[in-house]
Amino acid sequence: MTQVIAPADEAGVAAAVAAAAAAGEPLAIEGRGTKRALLRPVQAARTLSLRNLSGITLYRPQELILSAWAGTPLPEIEAALAERGQQVVAEPPDLSAMFGASEAATLGGLVATNLSGPRRISAGAMRDHVMGIRAVNGMGDVFRSGGRVLKNVTGLDLCKLLTGAHGTLGVITEVTLKVLPATEACGTVMVTVPDLATGVRVLSAGLGSPYGVSGAALLPGPAPRALLRIEEFAESVHYRCGRLREALARYGEVRQVEGEESRSLWRAVRDAEPLAAAPDEAVWRVSVQPTAGPGIVVAAGLPKFLLDWGGGLVWLAGPATEDAHERVMQVARAAGGSFTLFRAPEPLRAAVAVMPEEPQALAAIGARVRQVMDPRGILNPGRIRAG
């Protein structure tokens, strides 16, 4: 069992990192540890947990801005927003079922992993809504980037650099998010299609329409179903779904669902439930151009899949073997896309590249950037790449 340090304030985080840097001792960085099994295992005798650095620090609904300490559980933020009819725009997934976690994910963890749900295609990723950040670098120095306003190009955008860096360039202590009103109504047009390629054509048609589609997924099954979501005022949902139904009838049988039925469908897609991955199976996320999605499913040859983001996000599940992983890597590369080994038993995660290697010139820049942010290499070493 590793030793856990869980400071209750930012100064405590900075002191813990400074001490670790001085000693040259690596730290595993986590929120509530719900995604500990994501990517590669970190070799560290100590864990720095942000769980006690929690709470909303600023919420200005009229300014569409919310700041919170990194350890704030997402449900706490969502509840505060819901009270004022607002929401986290990027629709981050709740992966507690996938990772068997009993706790809620923290804001810092969601930002560090840049996890976004179906609304990614229309409204942007988690990283697109991080307006400001406070963080501690690998020497224990506190720094800020961005701020608490919606438009800011002052200096280099370290919010983007830290978002999705999986804690390897800095320990995020506070995040300021852009938030938006939750929409009044949600409708889903569902088209039963003969095959995946037709399904992605349906999604492309919907996304290439003037109707502002905010979700486009393809559910597996003997008769795959293409789902298109409209989130708007009730009148607009009614009108736009109607237009989509007319436009898409030629592809297959069309149905429309609304209200809670529609919302729960998208919660399931968000959390990759239709993937139905068994506990011992590995899970991959492959990102490609949408029209390449069906080809990835076929070429990977794995039994389970789910397509989101218009076909561009391919969830795959299958045996947790190096062979299967090798194949996923190859097909993602051949399609010019990206992949992550999202969940797997520890030996597999430790043995393989869990995300694409970078070309040499970029890897060299990356090494220099890490040298700036974490010169002792103590922040989550090995989490994203070996060595």
Added chain:
Amino acid sequence: MIDLPAPKPDVLARRGEILAGLHALVPGDGVIGEPARLRPYETDGLSAYRQPPLAVVLPRTTEQVAAVLAFCHRNGVRVVPRGAGTSLSGGALPLEDSVVLGLMRMNRILEVDYANRLAVVEAGVTNLGITNHVAADGFFYAPDPSSQLACMIGGNVNMNSGGAHCLKYGVTANNLLGLKAVTIEGEIIEIGGRHLDAAGYDWLGLLTGSEGQLVVVTEVTVRILHSPEGQRAMLAAFRSNEVAGEAVDAIIASGIIPVALEFMDRPAIHACEAFAHAGYPLDAEAMLIIEVEGSTEEQDMLLGRLKAICERFDPISLKVAETAEQSLAIWKGRKGAFGAVGRISPDYLCMDGTIPTGQLPFVLRRIGEMSASYGLQVANIFHAGDGNLHPLIMFDANDSKSFHDAEQFGADILTLCVEVGGCLTGEHGVGVEKRDLMPVQFTPFELDQMRALKAAFDPGWLLNPAKVFPLEGNPALRPAA
């Protein structure tokens, strides 16, 4: 005038040799050395600052860009990348010993893919050029800076430019998929691609808005969207800035996010009305232009709700466009704002800070007081939804005191923006203009860390040096004595 680093004497001395070297790499008319032909490149949209470069090079391919950068790197020559040169912060201002690397000849649209909703374009394609290319098929490229007729996508990427519609569609950073770029060593790198959210560090995000400090961008893969069925605007004028600000809050609280929500203060209304005769109410203190999208029925529904909200704030004037023509008329004055101010005053500085929207009445009051004490007029245009404030400070460039005061006034406004919780620049970038104000927003450590990241890409400080980061505290760039 702002300090620039001392030119490198050896580079100045080897001018002929450097020109010949560049010529060998970019043959034909791609290298400019004659003083008269360098003049168009001596300034950008911040025209108070002028400095002819050593040479201008206009490559046509990524490979030529790579060869030029490798050559400059080998020879220790500073490089200033340039798109259309519309930067309002002096981002493309040359240095005396620099080579301006102009991307304008790389202006081909390489591919449009509607099924995947993307376009691959060279860095010198204009912003509007992308939309024009796909408009016939019903598509558009969303970020729409007012300079979109001229400014280029490579410049947009490096400034992370926004536009009137970014409240709904986001800024440049939110509309990109991939880049092809060249490092100062001349290495070609590809970032992202045709897919979303490549795993690993978000280089795409870091490079966007990096003001030519990190790499030279040669190709951009942008997302394109289908246009909405239609759009229409309304105008609402109020008795005070406070009341207009409350109306904005009420609109956001209603759950409506209009595609555009523009605010003009009294001087801006008057300047625009005198210029465009758009029918703006001259007795108003503040005016909003609000635009919505959708089918005609959807527009009616949204405009109806917005009108009801505005009516709660005792408006002086409320005009809802019934037709596309009326909508254009409402926008006409706002779109001509720069020309309008230019008619009142021979010269003006366009400032660009962001404030928490709730601070607007206070900030406008303070700007009014400063305007009186400097004796310089100012008109304020404000992207009310996102807090991006554009004060236009009017001055006379022939009067050096007037220019100096205008710059000081601008610095005071930006300092105020930071004091109330905002930032120095919302979309125009730091450039040279706000470089020396950076310590107002950042701690010395934060600046050092950013400089170190710049140096991780460009250890020799050859790429667009003297911009963004104050010279003070930077041993790599010593100011001219």
